[in-house]
Amino acid sequence: MILSTYNKEDKVLLAVDCIIFGFLKDELKILLVKRDFEPEKGKWSLIGGFLKKIENLDKAAIRILHHLTGLNNIYMEQVYTFSKVDRDPAERTISVAYYALIDIATHDKELLKQNPIHWFNLKDAPKLIFDHNRMVEKAMARLRRRALSKPIGFELLPEKFTMRQLQKLYEAILDTKLDKRNFINKFNSFDILIKLEEKDMSSSKKGAYLFKFDQEKYNRKVEDGFNFKI
Amino acid sequence: MILSTYNKEDKVLLAVDCIIFGFLKDELKILLVKRDFEPEKGKWSLIGGFLKKIENLDKAAIRILHHLTGLNNIYMEQVYTFSKVDRDPAERTISVAYYALIDIATHDKELLKQNPIHWFNLKDAPKLIFDHNRMVEKAMARLRRRALSKPIGFELLPEKFTMRQLQKLYEAILDTKLDKRNFINKFNSFDILIKLEEKDMSSSKKGAYLFKFDQEKYNRKVEDGFNFKI
């Protein structure tokens, strides 16, 4: 009836791979890196690395993201652990996928320095190594579920944004068109936005009012959850 | 800019721990095992084991569940990977939690033979080793979310069941009281139940009609999802 004793033979390498979502110009994007070591050197890949003995997975994800992008204080969440036996042909590795949400407009300068990384539109991202495309799908499904059950946007939009941007973000995540009036009515019913005096003049002559999130109310809604259905 | 090369030093043991939910006599239950090896020998623990080199995590979960309970063909799903550095004081291990759903009434005979395992009411389960209580919470949250977004019950109830049992299951999972009429109306609107001629006489003089799931329609609903809100 003994099920297990610690058996050093079965030790494996644990990888962390990051699905980094961003949003810019009405498009959902994903940050990829050109892999510079074997196997699959030169191909596009998620940003990843290995868990070290002295850290937990959340810390590893933060470290790996920081190391490859210079970014700090980024929202990250564990998605799923992938373990197909031959997923990495070079060595038995298991990989824990994390997704990150980034406001590209704010962070782009830090990122541009970093050489072999690149933002792709999610829709025309290249084929990735190993099982990374499956990871992206799974993370995307998670992001979609999150958008339906809690407010989203704080991590992906600049501090000030227009209603149109917010709507386009939801449309990109949910992959659907939404009615302008219904969207605004619905979102206002959550009571987490603050309307500013300022206008954004970049996309129309008339200008569109800027909004920001009421951080406290936003957080409360993230805790409590809601049902976004529109 | 190199982020990682394979480093054997960082290999870890990957455990799989199973949160096994069952339902009997209007109560949600969880299957625990008295641990028979160090550390923490003699304490109650989730059923667990270690991933082997030649299998993926889903397979490991199935194997471990089978090995400790004799059960086969049980619904299982990965929940989350736990990685606190000192979660197991004896050795650096990472553990992937899986939850399983079992119809106790049908499987109890197979289980009773197995000695050091025991069904506890979820509400008065003992303190568990390591971070197993956190795992149970996380699995419970997942089960709750599942119950709100897809039909549940096929895996937890006997083949034939009464409306009352089904309602009690939902009440136990969602930890709330539901209105009998609204529950039945709602559930019937999903059109996944088949009403049988037979009655269950065990809990009333009048007897209560038995139902079973229409497997095909049930599966379709699991795929498509729905919004249970009552």
Add this chain to the structure above:
DNA sequence: ATAGTTAAGTGTTTAAAACACACTTTTTTT
């Protein structure tokens, strides 16, 4: 100056779903 263009902004009506709510039936027990 005037007509045309472009995006912003704004409410109402209809349909569907959620919710609250109470009495009757069946059968056994005393």
Add this chain to the structure above:
DNA sequence: AAAAAAAGTGTGTTTTAAACACTTAACTAT
């Protein structure tokens, strides 16, 4: 024959979702 215990059944009200179109503001081109 009355009491008890669980099963079974429907309606009205409220809330939420969904469909839908015109006006405003500011610039551009003639």
